[in-house]
Amino acid sequence: MTIVGTDVAPLKLSVLDVMPVRTDQSTADALSSSVGLVARADALGYTRYWVAEHHNMASVGATSPPVMLALLGHHTQQIRLGSGGVMLPNHAPLAVAEQFALLEAAFPGRIDLGIGRAPGSDPITSMALRGPAGRGDEDIQNFPQYVDDVMALMEPSGVKVPLRTQDYILRATPKAGSRPAVWLLGSSLYSAHLAAAKGLPYVFAHHFSGQGTAEALATYRAEFRPSENADKPYTFLTVNAAVADTDAEARDLALPNMQMMARLRTGEPFGAIDLVEDALANTLTPQQDAMVESGLRRSVVGGPASAAEQIRELAEGFGVDEVMVHAMASAHRGEPADQAQAREHTLTLLAQQFLGA
Numbered sequence: 283m284t285i286v287g288t289d290v291a292p293l294k295l296s297v298l299d300v301m302p303v304r305t306d307q308s309t310a311d312a313l314s315s316s317v318g319l320v321a322r323a324d325a326l327g328y329t330r331y332w333v334a335e336h337h338n339m340a341s342v343g344a345t346s347p348p349v350m351l352a353l354l355g356h357h358t359q360q361i362r363l364g365s366g367g368v369m370l371p372n373h374a375p376l377a378v379a380e381q382f383a384l385l386e387a388a389f390p391g392r393i394d395l396g397i398g399r400a401p402g403s404d405p406i407t408s409m410a411l412r413g414p415a416g417r418g419d420e421d422i423q424n425f426p427q428y429v430d431d432v433m434a435l436m437e438p439s440g441v442k443v444p445l446r447t448q449d450y451i452l453r454a455t456p457k458a459g460s461r462p463a464v465w466l467l468g469s470s471l472y473s474a475h476l477a478a479a480k481g482l483p484y485v486f487a488h489h490f491s492g493q494g495t496a497e498a499l500a501t502y503r504a505e506f507r508p509s510e511n512a513d514k515p516y517t518f519l520t521v522n523a524a525v526a527d528t529d530a531e532a533r534d535l536a537l538p539n540m541q542m543m544a545r546l547r548t549g550e551p552f553g554a555i556d557l558v559e560d561a562l563a564n565t566l567t568p569q570q571d572a573m574v575e576s577g578l579r580r581s582v583v584g585g586p587a588s589a590a591e592q593i594r595e596l597a598e599g600f601g602v603d604e605v606m607v608h609a610m611a612s613a614h615r616g617e618p619a620d621q622a623q624a625r626e627h628t629l630t631l632l633a634q635q636f637l638g639a
Contacts, residue, residue, distance in 0.1 A: 293597055293636055296330040296606040297323045297629065298366050298489070298520055301343035301350065302539070304612060305554045306619045312343040315622035316350070317357050319609070322626045324358040326633035329604060331358070332366030332396060337403035337411060340553045341542055348381035355389045364394025366485070366520075366606075367467040369401055371421035372411045375428045379435035379454035386436075386462045387455060393462035396485065397432070399425045399473065426476060429466070433511075436461040464511065470494070474502040481509025483516040488600075489608045492580035495519070499600060518604035519596055522581035524611040525589040525628040535611035535624050536583045537561040537574070544573035557615050581610070590635035607632065 299319060303312045320331050333350045336342040344350060347365035355363050363385070368378055378395075386393045399422060401408040412421065421428075434441045438461075440453030466477035469487040471494070477484035478501070486498040499517060506515040524536035538556040541564060545552040548570055556564070566574065582592045593605050611624035633639035 292603070293594070294329040294518075294604040295632060295636055296332070296362075296518070296604060297328055298332050298334065298606050298608040299344065300334040300336060300608070302610070303341055303343045303554045304538075304619075305556055305560070306613070306615070307554070308619075309343050311619040313350075313353075314620040315625070316343075317354065319622055319625055319629070320354045320361070320363075321357045323629055324361040326629060326639045327637040328361055328629065328633070330362035330364055330394060330606070332364045332394065332606065334366050335369050335372075335398075338407040339403075341555050348385060351385055351393070352388065355385070355392070360392075362392050362394055363389060364462075364465070365396045367396035367398040367465070369399070370397050370425060370428050370432070371399065371401060372403075372408065375431035376435055376452070376454065379432045382432075382462045383436050383455035383458055386458070386460060390460055394465060395432070395462040396465040396467045397429055398467040400469070426480075429464075429476075429480065429482075433461075433464055468498070471498055471501055474498040475505060478502045478505035478515070479507060480511070481507050482511050485517055485520060485606070487520055489520040489522045489581075495600060517602060518606055519600050519602045520606045520608060521593070521596060522577070522610050523589065523593075523607045523628055523632070524581070524583050524609070524624070525586060525631045526611070526624070527585060527631075529584045529588060532583045532585060532589070532611075533578065534558050534562065535613075536578060536581060538612035539610040540574040540577040540581075541566065541570070543577060544570040547573060555612055558612055559615050561612070582607070586631040586635055589632065593632070593636075 299316055301312050301316050323331050333347045334344045335347050337345055347368055351363045382395045435454040438458040440451045443450040443452055465483045466473050467485050469490050484502050486495050488495045503515045524532045526532040526535055538561040541561055542552055542555050582589050597605055609625040609628040611628050613624055617623055
């Protein structure tokens with residue numbers, strides 16, 4: 283599938299979902315919230331909806347992108363669905379190719395396979411994921427070859443494996459009509475170099491820390507080699523966002539997520555994401571308070587007009603025509619546990635600013 287970049291285009295909005303789990307939610311509640319969120323994004327005209335892969339984290343329910351996408355696809359009509367991303371060293375390339383070939387067959391022309399190199403978990407969990415056959419650092423070192431293997435296996439022609447007596451054809455699916463669009467994801471220059479060399483669309487995880495984005499995108503654009511996958515560099519921006527009717531309410535809704543990240547980065551045990559009332563009552567260390575404030579400044583937080591201006595500035599500053607929003611708003615006590623009302627409201631208010639919703 284060829285992706286054609288454009289020099290001038292209206293700003294598009296997309297969604298990144300890690301299936302956050304609040305303190306008032308079970309896994310089933312969090313999944314139900316994601317179903318509601320993807321349906322809302324689809325109805326509002328968002329371009330794509332990606333789900334993440336993380337493991338053994340109390341605040342993140344997105345452990346298996348293909349399983350989530352199979353469910354979410356049945357609640358949508360037009361939005362592209364993808365992984366942001368599948369952490370390829372955790373999986374055999376053939377397994378990933380089979381999963382996403384089936385998703386493409388179920389939702390033709392709507393599937394993005396975003397591939398990452400990071401484990402998405404701690405070392406012990408990574409070992410458990412890979413099992414006794416896991417080869418540790420060798421899986422990381424073989425990442426470029428694994429990317430090639432996944433793409434080749436999803437092609438209708440499959441991969442030819444030479445044997446002594448004959449060639450053996452290995453395919454991810456018996457009769458593919460098309461294959462998913464493949465993206466490389468990353469949070470370092472390694473992925474920028476690799477995506478450029480392979481001529482693949484590329485996304486830098488700006489929402490992680492906000493550091494290194496400009497250098498990564500400049501490297502990718504400067505080194506890009508056109509390929510059958512993309513005729514020119516194609517990328518977009520990811521950003522944390524909480525949008526509400528007022529700036530003050532947006533800040534309150536963003537606070538639980540920012541506090542959770544501060545606890546993680548200072549080595550504290552952390553659990554599910556707090557409700558707003560609990561976050562407002564929390565006492566943090568000075569270091570954690572500084573991290574929270576820094577995180578809020580790097581995120582899109584505010585009322586509709588303020589948030590829209592922040593997104594425009596980011597898009598113009600990084601030269602992208604698409605912004606993927608990680609809607610991080612939490613909830614107030616007493617709201618339905620199986621819904622994500624504030625996250626849906628974030629998408630609605632942004633769509634009113636950009637998509638004519």
